[in-house]
């Protein structure tokens with residue numbers, strides 16, 4: 001009989017790890033929580049974004065880029081196996097600068113990335129002429145941008161649908177409303193306990209979004225997280241004119257323009273505020289003046305799963321061998337590498353060597369005597 005893995009959390013991270021485990025031959029069960037849980041996977045912007053990732057941490061820059069390189073084949077495989085086109089588009093992305101302070105900050109980021117990544121660097125600062133050639137509808141306030149050909153975007157709701165369809169085809173059971181409360185050893189058996197159940201497994205992966213911190217702690221892993229709210233606005237469907245995404249604005253294939261990229265620290269309540277939506281709209285109009293006369297259809301707020309230092313956490317348990325915990329704030333970007341490399345590696349009994357730098361040991365700080 002094949003080994004069994006339990007993945008706690010049915011968001012984008014849990015689903016992508018589960019696919020990797022199942023493709024490696026394990027029987028996989030996903031335990032998912034309640035409808036009312038925070039679910040970043042249903043409220044994000046859909047960027048597969050690398051240009052600013054890891055400016056202060058080269059392994060994170062490399063890890064994000066490696067995932068972006070895996071994305072085209074991953075999206076093609078999803079379409080082939082599920083019939084769902086997740087609208088992945090990787091033609092590059094800009095981050096626009098609207099004043100001299102933004103130009104200076106962007107240039108500094110680009111220089112830092114170039115110095116740190118050396119020949120692997122793929123980000124450059126480009127002037128307004130370069131931007132206008134590719135994005136003719138930008139406004140006169142756009143002074144320049146950072147540009148990275150590895151950036152892209154995807155439809156996150158289609159992606160979730162495709163992952164769930166693929167999971168079903170691979171025989172993965174998703175048990176909704178199964179809230180796990182702790183991980184422990186029952187004799188020599190790794191066991192997940194929840195409200196009214198105890199389930200044995202050979203591997204357990206905690207990927208429960210913000211709940212990962214508490215669940216991982218029950219197996220001795222340290223995953224410090226904080227909630228960060230982001231608010232997003234969506235327009236009516238428009239003629240497709242924005243071909244390149246930015247961190248603040250992208251146009252979906254169906255024509256809606258999706259804008260906004262707020263980071264409201266330690267805010268665990270979803271929902272929107274007029275002040276943030278208004279500032280999103282001002283920025284979007286400065287980037288693309290034609291939006292001023294277009295209608296907004298909806299807006300929402302969702303809660304990011306933010307590791308304390310902003311870098312992903314890949315932890316393995318010392319007290320419960322076979323148990324792992326994963327949390328990251330760019331789960332869409334990292335979907336391809338989670339399914340293609342992390343899942344199969346955990347199936348084989350260890351985390352991939354490339355993530356040793358993201359272990360939870362970095363949080364084990366010894367207090368001075």
Ligand SMILES: Cc1cc2nc3c(=O)[nH]c(=O)nc-3n(C[C@H](O)[C@H](O)[C@H](O)COP(=O)(O)OP(=O)(O)OC[C@H]3O[C@@H](n4cnc5c(N)ncnc54)[C@H](O)[C@@H]3O)c2cc1C
Pocket residue numbers: 008009010011012013014031032033034035037038039040041042043044045046047048049178179180181207208209210211215229230231232301302303304305327328329330331332333334
């Ligand atoms: C506004 C916003 C914009 C974003 N934009 C981007 C972007 O453009 N690109 C990008 O890469 N990332 C983006 N992100 C981040 C991305 O959405 C997250 O990294 C990702 O969704 C996290 O997925 P997750 O599976 O870890 O968590 P979640 O989606 O939060 O899922 C966690 C799951 O665990 C379940 N759960 C919780 N507790 C338990 C329990 N005790 N037992 C069982 N199950 C449990 C929940 O029910 C839930 O289904 C954005 C996030 C936000 C909020």
